Amino acid sequence: MNKLAESLPGRRTIIDRRQVADALNAELVGLGDVLARRQAIVVTLREALAAGRREVSARLARNPTRGRDAVTAQAFLMDQIVRLLFDATVTHLYPVSNPTAAERLSVIAVGGYGRGEMAPYSDVDIGFITPYKPTSWTEQVIESMLYALWDLGLKVGHSSRSIDETMRMARSDLTIRTALLEARFIWGDRGVYDECVRRFDSDVMQGTARSFVAEKLAERDARHKQMGDSRYVVEPNVKEGKGGLRDLHTLFWIGKYVNRVRTVAELVDVGLLTRAELSQFQRAENFLWAVRCHMHEISNRAEDRLTFDLQIEVAHRMGFVEKRGRPPVERFMHLYFLMAKTVGDLTGVFLAHLDDTMARKGRRYIPAIFSRPRKLDGFVLDRGRIAIPHDDFFRERPVRMIEIFALADKHDLQIHPNAMRALNRDAVLIDRKVRNHPEANALFMGILTSPRDPEKVLRWMNEAGTFGRFVPDFGRVVAQMQFDMYHHYTVDEHTIRAIGLLSRIEKGDLREDHPLGSAIITRINSRRVLYVAVLLHDIAKGRGGDHSLQGAEIAEKLCPRLGLSAAETETVAWLVRYHLLMSATAFKRDLADYKTILDFAEVVQSPERLRLLLLLTVVDIRAVGPGVWNSWKRQLLTELYDAAEEVIRPGHKQRGRQERIEEKRQKLSQRLGIGDKAFDKLVKHFPQSYWIAEPDHILEQNARHLLSAGQTGLSIEAQPYPERGATLVTVYAADHPGLFYRIAGAIHLAGGNIIDARIHTLKDGSALDNFLVQDPLGRRFDAPEQLARIKTYIEDALANRQKLLTKLDQRPLPRTRAEAFEVVPQVIIDNKASNRFTVVEVMARDRPALLLSLAFALFQSKTMVHSAHVATFGERAVDTFYLTDLLGGKLESKSRLATLERRLLDAADNRCGELLDVNNFAMSG
CATH class of the missing domain: 3.30.460.10 (Beta Polymerase, domain 2)
Structure with missing residues (x-):
């Protein structure tokens, strides 16, 4: 048996x-x-x-x-x-x-x-x-x-x-x-x-134990890399991911191979685990197996990736309930990540035990760096790793629990796993007295603002439990997931990654990706203000309410303790309070509308704050996860920065907005090589907003498209856009009410999903619209037959050759991952954000044909769309439209605005077919 x-x-x-x-x-x-x-x-x-x-x-x-x-x-x-x-x-x-x-x-x-x-x-x-x-x-x-x-x-x-x-x-x-x-x-x-x-x-x-251990550890590292190399990804693989079951199995395999144990409990007998660590091992394993069994039963198949929809159901099955405003799924995933952290901690101490055991036998699995231990401020070096001289070393003086990390950073040393175990055990000794100790705070600030590798050392502090004890507000976000599709990591992991990215920008490692950030970071007055702001920008997540406001309050209390001056504290609090302002303005507003720039500059007020805010915004976005940062976001943030600096520091800009537009015109002229007269004729109808909104390569693509179109009234182009993992669809046509809706409907009918739309009304009354399109699964939509189908469907829709509404009503919508989330639709109508347009912002759960539904509601409301700004944050879509009535004026009537709001809410909340099921609709509009 x-x-x-x-x-x-x-x-x-x-x-x-x-x-x-x-x-x-x-x-x-x-x-x-x-x-x-x-x-x-x-x-x-x-x-x-x-x-x-x-x-x-x-x-x-x-x-x-x-x-x-x-x-x-x-x-x-x-x-x-x-x-x-x-x-x-x-x-x-x-x-x-x-x-x-x-x-x-x-x-x-x-x-x-x-x-x-x-x-x-x-x-x-x-x-x-x-x-x-x-x-x-x-x-x-x-x-x-x-x-x-x-x-x-x-x-x-x-x-x-x-x-x-x-x-x-x-x-x-x-x-x-x-x-x-x-x-x-x-x-x-x-x-x-x-x-x-x-x-x-x-x-x-x-005689093969040494090679087996080396191969299994190499295999583990390769598996981690394939799975994202973090135990804090928000849709973890319970079996193969970092901190998952396979990591526990690897420990047992190594122990069994080296020491011939038959059960996990026997790892204690051979000195590879303590009894307390065995208890942690069994508790983590029991939890992870329970999660995996529930996943299999819910899916009716072997499913090992804990996706968002499964997280909700597993949390319910395992008895998690809402507590202190935190939904069951977040409490469940918080425990999951704590268990994954336990697995990581066990791995470290297990390998340390193994190495010490083999060293006593004259065989070492982890190569020595230094052969002789040396003293270092009371600490010792054990084969190149900083260690403690005796077990009570931290208890004698708890400030040493911060000092060990400062020394590891200063001398580029690893920390011995036995010291890490002592840190985990003694972290409870970090009390108010330690937190208020000037030396401890100075050491911590040295780590945070280190010119070497603060990300690595802060991650060690987090794994040891020291970080959350020393900064209790940070401890509240340790292992806290953000239950959405936008953030790829837990709050603490996101924050530590952002600090690492800031350090790399400062060292010039990311100059190609972030040329502006790399240039201005040398001009900031206070490095530590910026690093502390990055540390605190999300520290109030999960408390309910506005985390930016609550985070600013935390900053006001914490910064003086960390040694910042009153002026520095005020700046950090301001950065935390407004850390979402720049991205919201750049991605959801029309930067060609001068009032957008004025409103933004009025909040920022100073060039120093502008520089700090740009850098915080960049690392915050990029630390969200792989693939989130792209050239389009870089261009929009750069444009906003340049335009705001021009307002904030009049006369100090080397290049004003007009100069930047002129530079783009010259670059485009050189690339086209068509002569000055032909070029001027081509671009004379381009409004200023067009030059600002589009990057150089899109300007060139659009120009060549118009040149090939000649005198044709309608011209459609579809081509792959590998940089965004999408297809660029460009439509040049006579502008009229319903144009935007018909194009969106045709793209949907062709099987495409619009992830971005930039709508341009030219001076001659024509429209030049650029759409980024993917398939419903987020893949590029660029097979030859797909591109041909898109062009045909748009031509037919604009020529009124098909019953668009009937076809839209018949087309089923695919299920998406976003359906696991509940997003309450919201419509904000603002007549003060622009001097010329009514600005409408719609927030809703992202789904195929959402933009189509909204476009149709705008068409029903007899509005003209002058520009559209599509932003997607995981499951949450935020689409902003700059509108006028059919005569070119703002929408002023209260009843008309109420009707518009109701139609947009219906569009955001309903399936496309339900919205479009109308009778006797005149396609000519």
Whole structure:
């Protein structure tokens, strides 16, 4: 019997193997046909498997946090099914009365199943071992068993080898060696299994521990890199991700290979874990297994990525409820990330124990850097890592818990895992007295503003629990997820990454991506103001209310403690209060509208604040996650910065707005090479807003498009735009009411999803509109047939050659990840943001055809769209429109504005088909 199952209560309620075997034998005796017997075996086992799974599932429902019990019960059930199948196969299908020495067969479990762990839809990993080359009898038995297991609907990972072949392959293949390391006897010939285990120990494991450890750690690092190399990604892989189950398994594999332990508990006996660490190991493993089992049951398949929709359901199944204003899903994910952190901490101390053990034996798994320990302000160097001289070192003077990180930063040293363990244990000693200690605060500020690598050392402080203790407000956001599709990391990880990005910009490492930031960071008056602002910009997340306002209040209290002056404190508080202002203005407002610049400059007021705000904005956006930062955002932020500086420092700008436009004109003229007269004729109708809104390469693309269009009244171009991972669709047409809506509808009908739209009304009354388009799954939409379809659909829509509304009503909308989120639609209508236009901002849950629905509502309301600004923040879309009535004036009537608001709210809240289901609609508009 599987020893893990010995403690499993009520095993026979899961499956009573003897009872099933007796019933199956009685039925098979009366069947003479082999095919009928095989069918009877499958039917009986299918019923037993289904009943067992129902019982295991019911147990998990009753005890939703006991993951270890669930996976042990599942493995026990599978053991009994395999045993029943083996006995029925060799007794009733292929009996052999006098087996030869070669006609022996052992069935073993390998991998996770070998450990006695199996989630509901995990693969059944089994091996068939024969003493020599397989005989016809063993081949028949193996083939029959595999077909039966497949008929049961199981996904089987299997191998069939002789003992010699097994040893040969294990020596050359790390995966096979790891699987055999956990091999467990299920049924058949026990002697064959015992001989296989003996040979594996003597022929494969003996003398290869060092190489095995190195290969497993390299394999782990490669896996982490593939999974995002952070344990704080907001949709983690519970099995393979950093801080997941596979990391715990890796520790056990290494311990078992090096010290021949059979269970995790035995890692304590050989000194690789303490009893407290074993308890942490088991608690984390139990939690992660519970999460994975619930994911499998919800998905009805082997699902290991904890996606947003699964997070909500798993949180509900595991009994999380709302508390202190925090929804169940955020409380669940907070615990998940704390468990992932525990796994990371265990990995560090485990490898330290392993290294110390091997060093005593004269073999080291982690290479030494310094051979002689040296004293360093009371600390010591242990083989190149800063360590503590004795266990009470931090208790004697708790400020040392900050000092160790300052020394690690100053001298570029690793911290010994034993010191990290002491830090985790003694972090509770960081009290108000330590937090107010001038030396401790000076040391912390030195780390935060280090010219070397503050990100690395701050992450160590966070993992040790020291960071959150020293800055309690930061401790509140440790492992706190932001339940949205925009942020890729937890709040603490996002913040530490932002600090790292700021350091890299300051060192000039990101000059190509951030030329403006790299240039102005040398001109700021106070580095520490900027670094502290980055540290605090999201520190009030998760408290309910406006985190910017609350964060500013925290800054006012914390900055003096950190040693900042009153003026510096005021600036940090202002930056935290307005850290979203620049991105909101750049991405949601028309920068060609001069009032937008004036309103922004009125809030900023000083060139120093403008420089600081730009740098904070850049690192905040880029630290959100991979792929969030792009050249379009860089251009908009640069344009806003330049325009605002021109207002704030009149006469001090080297290049004003007009000069920048002229520079763009000259660059475009050189690229086109068409002569001055032809160029002036081409661009004389371009408004100032067009030059500001579009980057140089789009200006060139649009110009060549217009040149090729000639006198044609309508011209459409669609081409790949790899930099944005999308397709650029350009439409040049006579402007009229409904143009924007019809183009959006045609793109949707063609299967595209608009992720950005820049609408330009030229001086001659024509429209030049640029759309960025992806497919509904966020991929590039650029196959030749797709591009042709987009152009055809737009031509037909604008020429009124198809019943657009009918087709839109019939087209189904795909489900998206955003549907896991509840976003209450909001419409803001502002007649003060622009002198010429009514500015309408719509916030809603992102979905395919959202822009189409909004465009149709604007068309229904008899408005002209002069510019549109599409911004998407994960599941949340914020679309801003600059509108006039059909005569070119602002929308002033209260009743008309109320109607517009209602239509936009309906459009944001409803499916496209529901909105567009109108009768007798005149396409000519």
